[in-house]
Amino acid sequence: MRLTVEALSARRGEDLIFKDVSFTLSAGESLILTGRNGSGKSTLLRAVAGLLRPESGRVTWESDGAEPGTRASEACHYLGHRNAMKAELSVRENLEFWQNFVGDFAGGRGMTVTGAADAVGLSGITHLPFGYLSAGQQRRMAFAKLLVAWRPVWILDEPTAALDVSAESVFTALIKDHLGHDGIVLAATHQPLGLENAQELKMTGFAGVMESMW
């Protein structure tokens, strides 16, 4: 199982944000992106997740059981800054939507909605509209989206923003569990996630943003 990023460059508007980024992540491995605001962490995550067309380079996926030609994005879950949940739908309806929309990738199976809510420490409130939850509860339920469908690669953009200490430790435990089941994690974060063996890639920014502005 391997995610390979080769010579990736990406542009936002007129500006080249980063150039020639390459790395490989195999089963059980994690990479943390660090760097100042605006250095390109979210842009890189979006390019790897297939949500932003790169300027050049490529992202590929190889694993036993995957159809030849499987796009890397099909192996990825993406948790962005925003939670991607509808405020007026219940938590259960939101998670069922993601479960059906994302679907299980070859080689694994997601949890039930109830199981995923339990795993993020929020049993018993899946009937509530998502919009009724506190900011931290919403983030926990957004994280539960990763659990209801199996995808080997978790791409996480500031996953622990707005969370209390107990939620941080819940997320760290879930991330470690995912890595322990041959998952791969690529995360941008300003806070350490407590992953002892994670590799680090420090984004330094590129054209368009002057060093003095950081």
Ligand SMILES: Nc1ncnc2c1ncn2[C@@H]1O[C@H](COP(=O)(O)OP(=O)(O)OP(=O)(O)O)[C@@H](O)[C@H]1O
């Ligand atoms: N849609 C867009 N159009 C034009 N420029 C953009 C767009 N989105 C982001 N940028 C620019 O791209 C650069 C990189 O932004 P990005 O969000 O990837 O940084 P980041 O490292 O994730 O920052 P932060 O730590 O603040 O989340 C910034 O200079 C930003 O202004």
